[in-house]
Amino acid sequence: MTPxxxxxxxxxxxxxxxxxKGKSFAGLLSSSPVVKGLPVVVPSTLEYSQKIANELNRDRVHLLVAGGDGTFNTILxxxxPPYRFTVSFLPCGSGNDLIRFLGISRNPIDALHASLNGSSEMLLxxxxxKIGWEDGSVTRQKFINTAGIGFDAYVGTLKQQKRFLTGLAVYTVSLLxxxxxxxxxxxxxxxxxxxxxxxxxxxxxxxNGASSGGGFKLTPKAQINDGLVDVCIVSYLSRFKVLRIFPKAITGTHIGIKEVKYLQTDRYKIKLSKPSYIHLDGETTGKKVSEVELYLSPHKLKILL
Structure with missing residues (x-):
């Protein structure tokens, strides 16, 4: 029996x-034959989204999620856990880095059609x-694609304030x-x-994936199911050098320069002498962290491509 x-x-x-983009996608579906007979939920609150997602966390359920990396992180x-449903991702975000890495069409209608006819399953x-915040509190959160501390998280904080730009454009403006x-x-x-x-x-x-920030390959060697997270540490650079290296980060060739350290691990702990910003899958809170411990989750997510 096929999926x-x-x-x-x-x-x-x-x-x-x-x-x-998510709202526009929902509007397009009203006239699309692709969704005939398909239950569609457009939750208006996070609480309702959580209720629906947990109710659907069952074996033999195929949950198609339309959003961006932040949406996928929220569902996660x-x-x-454990995650019993099978998931497909549909691109309606501003960056869509996980979509890009998985080779999914960036047209949400095409991605939906492909997912409904998909037969290839993968475990991610x-x-x-484990995040130690500046105020002394500690939380545990999951991520699926990328996490960042420092400048890229600060860029992400600025990016979320810009409502009329998407993709590489919003990241570039926020970076500058x-x-x-x-x-x-x-x-x-x-x-x-x-x-x-x-x-x-x-x-x-x-x-965990190679792409972040709407198309920057900051961790170009990453594989999403190898049990390792790739870590890219960029030394403090002058503004001029940042702008010079900027194009290399798009292609992933920045890891060859002396100011970049690159490692792969299944666990690490970072302590900061001065608190800084953090993002998980591009999502920021505006709060700063003092310490972060990152480790491979015992749970996997099954996706259908």
């Missing part, structure tokens, strides 16, 4: 994703972060704005209990 024949399908659309953290690694007033982070990173790296950095990005 197409045996799965109970549901489409969950985040209407707020991508500065309105809303649902109580998930990562958990961040360059004006960003300070470096002083860190100590202990990898898997045996390797320690310390110093001054512009940012530290961890990638």
């Amino acid at each position: 197409k024949q045996s799965l109970e399908r549901h489409l969950l659309i985040n209407p707020y994703a991508g500065n309105g 953290n809303q649902v109580y 690694d998930l990562w958990e972060a 704005q961040a360059l004006i007033k960003y300070d470096p982070i002083n860190f100590e990173l202990e990898s898997n209990g045996n390797e320690t790296i310390s110093g001054e950095a512009m940012f530290i990005t961890s990638g």
Whole structure:
């Protein structure tokens, strides 16, 4: 029996994703024959989204989620594991980095059609972060694609304030704005209990996937199911050098320069001498962290392509 024949399908659309892309996608579906007979839910609140997602966390359920990396991250953290449903991702976000990495069409209608006819299943690694916040509180959160501390998280904080740009454009504008007033982070990173790296950095990005920030390949060697997270540490750079290296980060060739350290691990712990910003799958809170421990989750997510 193929997945197409045996799965109970549901489409969950985040209407707020991508500065309105999710809402536009929901409108397009009203006249599309692709969704005939497909239950469609457009939750108006996070609480309702959480309720629906947990109710659908059952074997033989195919949950199609329309949104961006932040939407996928929200579902991941809303649902109580283990994850029993099979998921497909539909691009309605501003960056769509996970979509890009998985080779899914960036046209949501085409991606929906492909998902409904998909037959290839894959298990994705998930990562958990134990976060020590500046105020002394501690939380645990999961991510599926990327996490970042420092400059890229600050850029993400600025990016979320811009409602009329998407993709690489919004990241580029936010990056230029961040360059004006960003300070470096002083860190100590202990990898898997045996390797320690310390110093001054512009940012530290961890990638389960290769792409972040709307198309930057900051962790170009990453594989989403190899049990390892790729860590890119970029030393503090002058504004001029940031702009010179900027194109290399789009192609992933930045890892060849001397100011970049690159490692792969299944666990690390970072301590900061001065709190800084963090993002998980591009989602920021505006709060700063003092310490982060990141490790491979025992849970996996099954996706259908």
